[in-house]
Amino acid sequence: CNLAEQLEVCSGAGARERELQLELDAVEMAKNEIIRLSREYGDERRDEINSVVSRYVSAITEGKYDLAEVDETGKLRVQTEGREVLPEALSRGTLEQFYFAFRMAVGSIVTQEEPLPLLLDETFAMYDDDRLRQTLRLLAANGSQTILFTCQRREQKLLEELGIAYHMIEL
Known part of the structure; x- marks a missing residue:
């Protein structure tokens, strides 16, 4: 048993x-x-x-x-x-820019029917000011909602300098 x-x-x-x-x-x-x-x-x-x-x-x-x-x-x-x-x-900064461009390209191709919001977390830490300016212009022209997380004030300063509208939430 x-x-x-x-x-x-x-x-x-x-x-x-x-x-x-x-x-x-x-x-x-x-x-x-x-x-x-x-x-x-x-x-x-x-x-x-x-x-x-x-x-x-x-x-x-x-x-x-x-x-x-x-x-x-x-x-x-x-x-x-x-x-x-x-x-x-x-x-390293230039490689980060290429990686960003690759992500943007794939995102724009994959989401052609309906653009998705873009979430960026400290993405521009290695960028110099000139390339950051160009990137912010590119993002503004892109038309997608972009949510940028950063502990820097540099992005805010450049957005104001470029006359690009933004909303800021400070935590």
Whole structure:
């Protein structure tokens, strides 16, 4: 009788393990499908994304960089005055600007039907004042609602200097 009870308990544990394994397999399949779709979408939209990224980078850097694109392997390619520059040779601030341009480009392409609000948290910490001015102009022209979190007053000062309307909530 005790052996029968133990056998029942053990077979119940095996059933639970099989159930969990099925769930893990389903999650793995979903993950692989998301990765496949992401790559497929990236391949289909790479040229469009790179074109928009280059426009944003050119606007932020006032034309210093002609081209900024991500190739199929995910490597950043940058050109200035027709010559390629290694990303390792760029300053942290410039790389942050390229990353911002990439996020803006993908966001504008993915949300074409209905623009979403843009949330930025200390995004401009590594920007110099000139590039921050250009970025704030770009954001103002973008037309999307932008919520900027910062512990600096620099953004407020430049928004006022540029005559860009904003609402400030200080915590």
